[in-house]
Amino acid sequence: QLLESGGGLVQPGGSLRLSCSASGFTFSTYAMGWVRQAPGKGLEWVSLISSSGGATFYADSVRGRFTISRDNSKLFLRVNSLRVEDTAVYFCARVVWSGSYRFDSWGQGTLITVSS
Amino acid sequence: QSDLTQPPSASGSPGQSVTISCTGTSSDIGYYNYVSWYQQHPGKAPKLMIYEVTKRPSGVPDRFSGSRSDNTASLTVSGLQAEDEADYYCSSYAGSNNVVFGGGTKLTVL
Numbered sequence: 001q002l003l004e005s006g007g008g009l010v011q012p013g014g015s016l017r018l019s020c021s022a023s024g025f026t027f028s029t030y031a032m033g034w035v036r037q038a039p040g041k042g043l044e045w046v047s048l049i050s051s052s053g054g055a056t057f058y059a060d061s062v063r064g065r066f067t068i069s070r071d072n073s074k075l076f077l078r079v080n081s082l083r084v085e086d087t088a089v090y091f092c093a094r095v096v097w098s099g100s101y102r103f104d105s106w107g108q109g110t111l112i113t114v115s116s
Numbered sequence: 117q118s119d120l121t122q123p124p125s126a127s128g129s130p131g132q133s134v135t136i137s138c139t140g141t142s143s144d145i146g147y148y149n150y151v152s153w154y155q156q157h158p159g160k161a162p163k164l165m166i167y168e169v170t171k172r173p174s175g176v177p178d179r180f181s182g183s184r185s186d187n188t189a190s191l192t193v194s195g196l197q198a199e200d201e202a203d204y205y206c207s208s209y210a211g212s213n214n215v216v217f218g219g220g221t222k223l224t225v226l
Contacts, residue, residue, distance in 0.1 A: 035162075042220040043154070043162065043205050048213065057213040091161060100168055101150040101209035106161035
């Protein structure tokens with residue numbers, strides 16, 4: 001099970017830290033990622049972190065502004081310099097990366113609204 | 117604009133089959149065997165339905181099947197049921213640790 005938190009209303013240029021609590025599987029053995037969905041729009045991959053946390057990857061649209069990290073049981077996404085176009089539901093997902101590149105379990109999402 | 121192209125809508129009557137296409141390029145769908153399909157009901161999280169072009173996760177009915185020809189992947193839903201009405205998204209690995217998604221197809225069961 002994956003449960004996100006930390007979303008909210010923030011002004012352009014602001015920051016937030018999203019969290020995702022994982023349970024029911026061995027968290028440390030899976031890569032994890034974030035996927036977002038703007039209101040009424042499709043899915044967009046945002047970021048990925050390896051099982052060890054030693055490797056991180058970002059979509060071009062967020063690189064340099066977002067930072068993914070993890071600890072023993074939680075996944076995080078620090079979002080800085082937020083723009084109106086970052087408004088979206090952010091889903092945490094368990095990832096089978098190398099050799100498959102699939103998101104095989106998803107949380108319910110947390111909404112970030114960027115507006116003045 | 118999404119990286120992969122899907123038709124915005126598809127429909128079929130109960131019991132019929134419907135196929136949803138997903139068109140990419142020779143750098144993603146046409147190159148890698150890493151196409152996935154996700155089902156999303158309104159207000160819910162996406163659910164993995166197909167991975168690595170043709171494989172079904174445990175628990176996904178065998179009415180769902182995937183295929184690929186050149187740069188286009190397809191999801192076929194056979195024996196349509198009312199609960200299959202949802203949005204469907206394709207995705208593909210695009211190299212350099214990057215995954216791209218399609219814009220989604222709304223499947224209506226008539």
